Amino acid sequence: MKRAVRADLEALPLEVAPRLLGAQLRTVVDGTEVRLRITETEAYHGQGTGDVPDPGSHARMGRTARNATMWGEPGHLYVYLSHGIHSCVNVVCGPAGTAGGVLLRAGEVIDGADAAASRSGRAGRDLARGPGRFGQVSGLRHPLHDGIDAIAGSEWNGARAELWWGTEEVVVVSGPRVGVAGIAGTDAFPWRFWIEGDPTVSAFRWGRGAADAQAVLN
Template structure:
């Protein structure tokens, strides 16, 4: 299906509205050790402070700007790359207006170019995966595309301006996918990980979509 470069204004809405639009899109990265393109198959929306009609207790931005989440409060189209459990670099697309802290986590995808590069990056951590699993989950996706916290946090995926030796570009489908599944977010604690927040979106039946697991205290 045809793609085109994403425009900043397309990412300016609420995360729950923008997130499904990313499905089927491509994140392309270029680093000294190689180039990779991942087709996005699963995402999660996270609202910033004051976004929408319902506060999001699962968002990194819920308590306001911090050194960790500073990128979230900036311009849409930049990538918020944060460290999860002190190990995994996870990639988020900043959306919404400046100063609101909105973001969309890239949970999973299919490596459509540079699978050999993605595999080397995974094997460097002592983990070899099938092609299906190379970017199946946010930590694996971060490994596969080669973006690292805090080295590449804030990289601009709209202009493709280099940062710390990396270039990232986001492309969207010309026509949004019509068949999109939605449900609770994965591994999010408390009510933010329940059906009260059906802010996880994925391509139904795609084998690269990660399995669901509830977070602590999510009923």
């Protein structure tokens, strides 16, 4: 495997998201290492990014204190809090001056299974199945680690993160994003990508109003 560089992440999130499948995120938090093979991702564009506005993005209305990391340099990690509980990890990507991120929705624990199990109370394929669980076992926490640089790998509030590319060839499947409300969670935005047949991929569920919006599309 080889370390990722910023140039690898300068394309739009919609292009980067499927390429991250099979890549690995290595974290060292308080001296404990965990390595996760990425098996599921979702792309999110910010205001003015790409040809189609993304109504499901945190940055759809522009820059705020919450989403500021999404507007920054590619390769940093946007770590946000979901439902006031779960720390979720996104890889910032996109051309300079735009906002974008790829949510790391699920993964396989390659190294550090004992630490991952201790952090989560789970074992097996469910360790990092879903973005909240992925964030939990990685050890990265909002707001402490929001903005950590996964390219430089430098220490950030007691943690380091590194993104690694591999040579693994995977079969990529795409479809609607999970749990995203309205039109943004339908076939109009098939911006979720996963490795076909991988048991760590999370289950699909409709977001609020998304099933009704899908019925209109059909």
